[in-house]
Amino acid sequence: MERYYQPEIECASREEIKALQDERLVRQVRHVWENVPYYRKKMEEKGVTPDDIRSSDDLHKLPFLSKADLREAYPYGLMGMPLKDCVRIQSTSGTTGKRVVAFYTQHDIDLWEDCCARAIMAAGGTNEDVCQVSYGYGLFTGGPGLNGGSHKVGCLTIPTSSGNTERQIMFIQDLSATILCCTPSYAAYIGETMKEMGLGPDDIPLKAGIFGAEAWSQEMRREIENTLGIKAYDIYGLTELSGPGVSFECSAQSGMHVNEDHFIAEIIDPETGEVLPEGSQGELVFTSITKEAFPLIRYRTRDICTLTREPCPCGRTHVKMTKPQGRTDDMLIIRGVNVFPSQIETVLLNHGYPANYQIIVDRVKNTDTLDVQVEMTPEMFTDNLGDIAQRQKELVEGLRSMLGLTAKVTLVAPKSIVRSEGKAVRVIDKRKI
Amino acid sequence: MTVNQISVFLENRPGTLTNMTALLAENGIDMRALSLAETNDFGIVRIIVDDVYKAATVLKDGGFVHKLTPVLAVLIPDEPGGLHKILQVLTEAGVNVEYMYAFLGGGDVDHAYMIFRVQEPQKAALALSGKGIKLVDQENISQI
Missing domain, CATH: 3.40.50.12780 (ANL, N-terminal domain)
Structure with missing residues (x-):
């Protein structure tokens, strides 16, 4: 009711x-x-x-x-x-x-x-x-x-x-x-x-x-x-x-x-x-x-x-x-493409990654770079480098089809992305434009 | 007849491997063998240790993502064709080797140890012991 x-x-x-x-x-x-x-x-x-x-x-x-x-x-x-x-x-x-x-x-x-x-x-x-x-x-x-x-x-x-x-x-x-x-x-x-x-x-x-x-x-x-x-x-x-x-x-x-x-x-x-x-x-x-x-x-x-x-x-x-x-104002324009952090979050969760992530945008040699850092979890980890690299590749592919641009995916150690008790810091934009 | 290998996820930046070895050293864990596989931004360190349970516990408490995998530890005579003979047995048995690495240990100077990661460790172990090739189990590894 x-x-x-x-x-x-x-x-x-x-x-x-x-x-x-x-x-x-x-x-x-x-x-x-x-x-x-x-x-x-x-x-x-x-x-x-x-x-x-x-x-x-x-x-x-x-x-x-x-x-x-x-x-x-x-x-x-x-x-x-x-x-x-x-x-x-x-x-x-x-x-x-x-x-x-x-x-x-x-x-x-x-x-x-x-x-x-x-x-x-x-x-x-x-x-x-x-x-x-x-x-x-x-x-x-x-x-x-x-x-x-x-x-x-x-x-x-x-x-x-x-x-x-x-x-x-x-x-x-x-x-x-x-x-x-x-x-x-x-x-x-x-x-x-x-x-x-x-x-x-x-x-x-x-x-x-x-x-x-x-x-x-x-x-x-x-x-x-x-x-x-x-x-x-x-x-x-x-x-x-x-x-x-x-x-x-x-x-x-x-x-x-x-x-x-x-x-x-x-x-x-x-x-x-x-x-x-x-x-x-x-x-x-x-x-x-x-x-x-x-x-x-x-x-x-x-x-x-x-x-x-x-x-x-x-x-x-x-x-x-x-x-x-x-x-x-949080919409990122990366290589001319409009990117919303929520789109990246959707792809990560769809691929079984945790909701703790950080997006790092930078500009190297006049080209924007997008680095999505996501934590490795015990569920995803195996002793086989190929399997992990394959999952990483699938994530890059998922991001490409959602955003229309290539992102780098970096797997980082668990708990290395700072937890937030308030608003999470999702985006670090290092570009000086 | 397998031994437990511990694989640990490490970010590829200065100090991460040191953090792990420090943790093992502090807890008196002795490594028998080590192998590293890496990409540009992360690596997997695979180790064989004397005390698997203790190592896994301290790694977990230390915040490292790790995984235990059964692998074969094979005693290989240190002579020409020693490895070849073993690979021949595995090939005949239809066993695919995912990766392998070697170590020397103990007072035995005539032999090396080879770690094999295969899809079907039991099948491979049977094929090898059927040809009289000696496998080392967890207890023996601890005593080397």
């Missing part, structure tokens, strides 16, 4: 959602115009005033915001409320340069936690569940967001934060955790550690996992589901907009419902900025229509995905976004 945290809005008709978005967008644009001089200047430069925005159909007239704007306006330049009305800051994990700081009023936190509660109930959570939050707590939004959502659902919440993996497993066992929230790479690592401890999926009571904050493939999802014996749900979000829970997966596992009563999603052509029709692949752009303290309009996420409003069997009516197929 599908469960909802706020069924009246999660399953509202498209007309109701549109009417709500129209009203909230008009109000938000006026709020920003009056309170955020940085964005008002951008609007003036484009010759747009709040009077031009009469409904969400006018959204395309508004200027974009990007991470560069957030850096330029750091720390207070994009605030929509005086500091005395703010109660919290969170900050990005800084995987792509300087940190971004976002502000929250109590109302902002309340709505953010609602979004996370929707995600937990969509994963089957109720007040009878024990929810272990193994996302980092602190400046990172993962821990605080899911922690708040878990409280709202009424789950018994175990705030383990990340790290100390054997203790994580001990709590899962001893306190009968049924839901696990963390990054997918940490979930995989917990699974790996369980194996080393001689534990299988039947030894733990987990039934669902809510995993986000980094890109992961379907193959990695299946692997995590098998080792932990759970159903794994994706969750998506950005610190700039609130944190996890901007969108989340339902039981259909075929895309993530965007919480459209709080965020308007658009897909644009990353080159021209033009809005693309529904179903096209492009860059995801969000407008926050309820956020008070940090109200971002048309924020470019750099995530590449598609949107669909086709009816979902779960009963929710909110638009669904695909798992990001990559980012406009």
